[in-house]
Amino acid sequence: MSAVPVPQVQFRPMRASDVADVAALERSLYAFPWSAGNFRDSVEAGYDCRVACDGSRLIGYAILMIALDEAHLLNLAVASDWQGQGLGRAFLDHMLAIGKAAGVQIVYLEVRPSNQAARQLYKRAGFQQIAIRPAYYPALQGREDALFLGLTL
Numbered sequence: 001m002s003a004v005p006v007p008q009v010q011f012r013p014m015r016a017s018d019v020a021d022v023a024a025l026e027r028s029l030y031a032f033p034w035s036a037g038n039f040r041d042s043v044e045a046g047y048d049c050r051v052a053c054d055g056s057r058l059i060g061y062a063i064l065m066i067a068l069d070e071a072h073l074l075n076l077a078v079a080s081d082w083q084g085q086g087l088g089r090a091f092l093d094h095m096l097a098i099g100k101a102a103g104v105q106i107v108y109l110e111v112r113p114s115n116q117a118a119r120q121l122y123k124r125a126g127f128q129q130i131a132i133r134p135a136y137y138p139a140l141q142g143r144e145d146a147l148f149l150g151l152t153l
C-alpha cells in the first residue's frame, strides 16, 4: 500500500452520515453522477466504501464490491482541488490492499475512453484492457463505450 501523499489525509469507512457530502462531491465531478441513493445502497449492501478526509472535509471516496476472489471497483474520485497530487493513486492502492487482504485475485473496473486522467491512473497501476462494453455510459450526445479493465493482484 502506498503512503497517503499528504500526511493529514486519512482513509476511513464511509458512513451513512457521509452520503450527502459524497453525493455532492460526485455531482461536482461527473456529468452523469450517481444519486445519493446509489451511495446509500452501496453502504447498506456492505460494499467496501471508503472516504478520504482532510480533517473534517471529505475530499474523495471509493467503492469496491467484493465477491469471493473477484472485485469490481465501482467508483473512485478525488475532489478537483486535490487532483494531480498523488491522492488518486494512493486511494487506488488502498482499495487494492483491502481487496487483497480479503482474498481478491482480480479487480475489474469500467472507465470512459474520454477520461484520460483515470485511464492514466489505472494504466500506471497495471490495469490492462480486457474488453470494450459498447454504449455503456450515458453521454451528452448518444452514449459512450466503456473500457473494461482488469488487474491481477
Ligand SMILES: CC(C)(COP(=O)(O)OP(=O)(O)OC[C@H]1O[C@@H](n2cnc3c(N)ncnc32)[C@H](O)[C@@H]1OP(=O)(O)O)[C@@H](O)C(=O)NCCC(=O)NCCS
Pocket: 029, 075, 076, 077, 078, 079, 082, 083, 084, 085, 086, 087, 088, 089, 090, 110, 111, 112, 115, 116, 117, 118, 120, 121, 124
Ligand atoms: C481519476 C482521478 C481519481 C485521479 O485522481 P488524482 O488524485 O488526480 O490522481 P493522481 O494525482 O494520483 O495521478 C495518478 C496518475 O494519473 C495521472 N493523471 C492525473 N490527472 C491527469 C490528467 N488530468 N491527465 C492525464 N493524466 C493524469 C497522473 O499523471 C498519474 O500518473 P503518473 O504516475 O504518470 O504521474 C481524478 O482525476 C478524479 O477524481 N476524476 C473524476 C472522477 C473520475 O473520473 N473517476 C474515475 C472513474 S473510472
